[in-house]
Amino acid sequence: MFSYALKRLGLSVAIVSLAMLLLFSMIYLVPGDPAAVALGPRATDAMREALRIKMGLDQPVWVQFWNFFTGAWTGDLGREVLSDRPVAQVVMEQLPYTLALIAGGISWSVAIGIPLGCWAAVKRGSWADRIVGVLSVAVIAVPSFVIAIYALLVFAVSLRWLPAIGAGEPGDLGDQLTHLILPSLAVGLGWIGYIARMVRASMLEVLEAQHIRTARAFGLPENLITFRYALTIAILPTVTLLGVGIGQMLSSAVFAEIVFARPGVGKLVYDAILTRNYPLVTGAVLVTTVLFVLINLLADLIVGALDPRVRSRL
Amino acid sequence: MTKTTFDLSRRSFLAAAGAFGVASTALPRAAVSADGSVLTLRSYSDLQILDPAFRLSLPEDDIIRSIFAPMVIPEAGDTWAWKAIAVDSIEQLDDLTVAFTLKDNIGFTDGYGQMTAEDVKFSIERIADPAMESPYAGDWSALKEVEVKDKLSGLIHLKNKFVPLWNTTLPTPASCILSKKAMEELGDKITTKPVAQSGQYLLADWQPKQKTILKRNPDWAHEPGGFEEIHIIPIEDPATAERGFEAGDLDYTWTSVSSLPRLRDNPPEGAVVVEKPSLAYVWLGINQENEALTDIRVRRAIQHAIDRETVVDAAYFGAAKVGNGIIAPGLPGARDAVTYDYDPDKARALLAEAGVSNLFVTLDILNQSERLTAAQVIQANLADVGITCEIKQNDSGTFWTLGSKDGEYFMNLQLLLQRFSMQPDPSWATVWFTPEQVGVWNWERFDDAEYKALHEQGLVESDNAKRDEIYTKMQNIMDESGSYVFLTHEAVGAIHRDTIDPGLKPNGESLLSEFKPA
Numbered sequence: 048m049f050s051y052a053l054k055r056l057g058l059s060v061a062i063v064s065l066a067m068l069l070l071f072s073m074i075y076l077v078p079g080d081p082a083a084v085a086l087g088p089r090a091t092d093a094m095r096e097a098l099r100i101k102m103g104l105d106q107p108v109w110v111q112f113w114n115f116f117t118g119a120w121t122g123d124l125g126r127e128v129l130s131d132r133p134v135a136q137v138v139m140e141q142l143p144y145t146l147a148l149i150a151g152g153i154s155w156s157v158a159i160g161i162p163l164g165c166w167a168a169v170k171r172g173s174w175a176d177r178i179v180g181v182l183s184v185a186v187i188a189v190p191s192f193v194i195a196i197y198a199l200l201v202f203a204v205s206l207r208w209l210p211a212i213g214a215g216e217p218g219d220l221g222d223q224l225t226h227l228i229l230p231s232l233a234v235g236l237g238w239i240g241y242i243a244r245m246v247r248a249s250m251l252e253v254l255e256a257q258h259i260r261t262a263r264a265f266g267l268p269e270n271l272i273t274f275r276y277a278l279t280i281a282i283l284p285t286v287t288l289l290g291v292g293i294g295q296m297l298s299s300a301v302f303a304e305i306v307f308a309r310p311g312v313g314k315l316v317y318d319a320i321l322t323r324n325y326p327l328v329t330g331a332v333l334v335t336t337v338l339f340v341l342i343n344l345l346a347d348l349i350v351g352a353l354d355p356r357v358r359s360r361l
Numbered sequence: 362m363t364k365t366t367f368d369l370s371r372r373s374f375l376a377a378a379g380a381f382g383v384a385s386t387a388l389p390r391a392a393v394s395a396d397g398s399v400l401t402l403r404s405y406s407d408l409q410i411l412d413p414a415f416r417l418s419l420p421e422d423d424i425i426r427s428i429f430a431p432m433v434i435p436e437a438g439d440t441w442a443w444k445a446i447a448v449d450s451i452e453q454l455d456d457l458t459v460a461f462t463l464k465d466n467i468g469f470t471d472g473y474g475q476m477t478a479e480d481v482k483f484s485i486e487r488i489a490d491p492a493m494e495s496p497y498a499g500d501w502s503a504l505k506e507v508e509v510k511d512k513l514s515g516l517i518h519l520k521n522k523f524v525p526l527w528n529t530t531l532p533t534p535a536s537c538i539l540s541k542k543a544m545e546e547l548g549d550k551i552t553t554k555p556v557a558q559s560g561q562y563l564l565a566d567w568q569p570k571q572k573t574i575l576k577r578n579p580d581w582a583h584e585p586g587g588f589e590e591i592h593i594i595p596i597e598d599p600a601t602a603e604r605g606f607e608a609g610d611l612d613y614t615w616t617s618v619s620s621l622p623r624l625r626d627n628p629p630e631g632a633v634v635v636e637k638p639s640l641a642y643v644w645l646g647i648n649q650e651n652e653a654l655t656d657i658r659v660r661r662a663i664q665h666a667i668d669r670e671t672v673v674d675a676a677y678f679g680a681a682k683v684g685n686g687i688i689a690p691g692l693p694g695a696r697d698a699v700t701y702d703y704d705p706d707k708a709r710a711l712l713a714e715a716g717v718s719n720l721f722v723t724l725d726i727l728n729q730s731e732r733l734t735a736a737q738v739i740q741a742n743l744a745d746v747g748i749t750c751e752i753k754q755n756d757s758g759t760f761w762t763l764g765s766k767d768g769e770y771f772m773n774l775q776l777l778l779q780r781f782s783m784q785p786d787p788s789w790a791t792v793w794f795t796p797e798q799v800g801v802w803n804w805e806r807f808d809d810a811e812y813k814a815l816h817e818q819g820l821v822e823s824d825n826a827k828r829d830e831i832y833t834k835m836q837n838i839m840d841e842s843g844s845y846v847f848l849t850h851e852a853v854g855a856i857h858r859d860t861i862d863p864g865l866k867p868n869g870e871s872l873l874s875e876f877k878p879a
Contacts, residue, residue, distance in 0.1 A: 083761060090496045097494070130553050141569070308598075308602070308605065
């Protein structure tokens with residue numbers, strides 16, 4: 048297991064490095080002068096040039112990449128161009144909001160998707176199974192921003208049950224949770240469908256296994272067989288799926304953060320790209336990439352711990 | 362021993378869901394400012410710099426003016442005027458001298474004592490100082506020095522007559538007064554943590570990307586701010602802000618121009634829709650140094666090919682009127698008409714005379730829905746006279762550098778749909794089209810010596826009738842260059858609760874300190 052963990056960790060470092068190299072290459076291919084965008088129309092040529100130097104844009108790209116990467120290892124992600132605040136601080140201020148959003152999205156998808164998948168598997172071939180199947184595909188097919196806008200119009204604008212914008216008062220957990228309901232539903236709704244489909248397929252396979260038949264033969268209650276003996280095995284592919292899903296949820300988070308005017312890393316990166324605020328783009332993307340890779344690493348380790356066949360494959 | 366297992370039955374799930382629904386309806390959300398003490402409004406960007414010398418956006422201007430007392434601010438209402446804030450009196454003694462006296466009891470927070478004329482001298486000269494490299498140094502370009510007469514009084518000496526001083530320098534954050542002692546101790550520019558605040562409000566809290574909270578300054582001894590607290594929520598997307606308003610989360614927000622007709626015809630309950638003329642100007646620019654467009658007959662053909670009325674109607678859903686230049690109505694130099702008309706036959710004739718057929722041009726625009734609609738109508742107009750036009754959409758980071766001489770694209774730039782905004786003095790509009798601005802912000806590469814001379818003349822002419830003549834002539838010259846098709850000044854839309862009285866400049870920009878309960 049230790050050797051497996053070590054190999055996965057090495058792979059994770061390589062993935063992060065490659066991702067950052069790609070990001071650096073991409074942002075320098077994008078047209079637009081960050082100094083001109085940042086300083087606006089009233090800045091002189093000298094001011095723009097001074098800012099370019101401050102941002103390190105006068106140096107070759109590979110030097111900039113090396114400086115960024117060596118700094119990142121010590122936790123120094125550079126400084127934000129205009130406010131001159133440390134990028135790490137700016138990103139860390141926003142990260143909890145995105146993590147809360149993703150955790151909320153996962154909660155919705157797990158809390159609804161797993162029972163639905165189990166139910167559909169147990170009721171295989173019934174109307175209930177077909178309805179769950181159709182609903183699952185429907186929520187997968189509808190883009191998250193469409194869900195976000197309709198949920199907002201119904202529950203915030205029309206019914207006024209829930210807030211439309213913001214993330215709630217800091218320190219007021221109830222207020223923050225209320226502000227989380229709609230955006231997290233928008234982020235997680237599509238994943239309810241994915242998870243329901245995945246759990247159903249796995250459950251159908253497991254429910255045909257020998258040990259389940261044996262359990263039934265012993266007359267154990269069906270709920271016990273489903274949730275205790277079948278689901279614990281059938282859930283494994285879902286753990287892996289959720290690891291990948293977090294990456295997709297990070298993308299959906301951008302829409303949710305814009306539509307619900309929530310703070311968060313997604314919106315931070317979006318704004319930073321528009322303003323060519325390169326230190327912020329690279330810093331924020333590094334943090335989210337590391338986060339994504341760590342979550343996948345964790346998911347792989349969990350699956351590896353539970354299933355020896357996976358360990359032997361790497 | 363008994364074992365309990367979790368059993369989620371359909372009945373228990375439905376019961377729980379139903380209970381949640383009932384609980385939700387039983388507890389409708391309270392309005393944000395139910396007791397009238399808190400004003401919640403939207404700004405289009407979060408704050409980044411609170412230094413009057415380095416501010417970046419209008420929302421920052423508004424906050425800076427509220428927390429660092431300015432000498433004067435623009436007056437809320439429908440006509441451009443100013444109102445004294447930190448000064449007891451201020452007057453122009455002659456063309457080169459302005460005398461001021463501060464109010465006697467304005468203090469700085471953090472123990473920095475009373476505001477004095479020495480602080481005024483420091484604050485103004487700091488912006489004008491070339492070593493500071495303030496982008497706003499031009500506001501005080503005519504400054505010679507500030508002379509301190511006594512503790513509260515002084516004289517602002519100018520090198521030359523400077524008419525925009527009263528329109529676009531003093532009523533901006535360029536007249537905000539900072540504590541000399543505090544700034545010398547700080548030794549740098551103010552970023553997001555203000556020191557020695559002195560205004561009607563104080564910055565109490567900044568939650569990045571989420572909220573800025575201003576609280577009434579308890580030590581402000583003059584006309585107080587209208588609310589105990591002002592909560593400013595940064596929301597870039599106007600549609601999101603409109604939904605936030607309709608959901609009861611905001612008391613005031615700007616709206617998009619395209620939403621104005623809908624809101625005007627069907628305002629939410631308890632809401633008031635405001636429409637104000639804008640100082641912005643939108644035009645189709647034509648790069649006169651691009652190889653395909655060097656012949657003035659081709660450029661003039663494009664002017665005659667565009668149906669400006671249809672372009673503006675389509676892009677703004679009837680909420681904006683056609684504009685006739687760069688200077689907005691109400692200011693000296695605002696024109697009633699342009700010198701070219703919509704005449705496709707004339708356009709075709711000019712193209713034929715120039716020997717041009719099957720012309721292909723590109724039109725660069727910012728990727729916004731209004732611009733795209735306008736561009737599509739322009740594309741159809743041009744097709745009608747035999748010009749094929751390809752629309753190129755750009756994100757803001759790319760768009761704002763397209764015509765820069767530091768880039769590689771400026772000579773390939775052909776047509777562009779452009780929008781600038783201005784302060785309430787015509788020189789603010791004309792300055793961007795001078796020869797010095799070629800390749801900076803003058804992307805049409807329009808270069809006219811007479812225009813430049815008239816611009817200089819306008820800066821020192823205080824007679825409004827004469828200024829009107831000067832600036833009208835300048836726009837006529839722009840017309841004659843064939844490089845401009847003026848489209849609109851847009852409109853500014855806002856929506857607010859009927860329980861508040863928003864403090865708005867004549868062009869609809871907000872003045873936080875002037876918002877009051879209705």
